[in-house]
Amino acid sequence: ETGVTQSPTHLIKTRGQQVTLRCSSQSGHNTVSWYQQALGQGPQFIFQYYREEENGRGNFPPRFSGLQFPNYSSELNVNALELDDSALYLCASSPHPVGPTYEQYFGPGTRLTVT
């Protein structure tokens, strides 16, 4: 069973640029969620995708967008990067309907630094 993988591991971008982060879900999981974890904070829900459509969104502006592909892999795109976007971005996959423990399986994250 393959776990959740994310790429790249680290990324440095300049303010105003655009970035794409990638996630490969755990085998058999058709739902993917993205979280932003700022330094010293807990993960914050950005949005979730199910069957290639957005299935819920947190308090993030439209410049944060996503895609889910038929193989359940996913992308997070952030336009017009701001310094405050510097964070660890976590992808999590889960089955649908949710499992009995509501568990999500997290990848190792992508560390984004905006300068």
Add this chain to the structure above:
Amino acid sequence: DQQVKQNSPSLSVQEGRISILNCDYTNSMFDYFLWYKKYPAEGPTFLISISSIKDKNEDGRFTVFLNKSAKHLSLHIVPSQPGDSAVYFCAASVNTDKLIFGTGTRLQVFP
């Protein structure tokens, strides 16, 4: 508006003793609560969860207690081991798998 709060940023416990991590929440609609553990450079790993219809769930050395009237849950680790040293996150959900996390508690277990 922090709906899930972990007021202790750190906790230090001797090996073999009990570790108690606390979490408070404000949204009475939460129906599922989870604890995750996170090591540096890794994603959060699921530990244990509890439904709002229960007040206790146990899995080996880990027990989660839920007090709905106080909107409080706690994670007990007995006995604590050095490998338990990590950041622990409390998370909650409302009839869904979209999780709202607390800010985390760093647990250090020393010999």
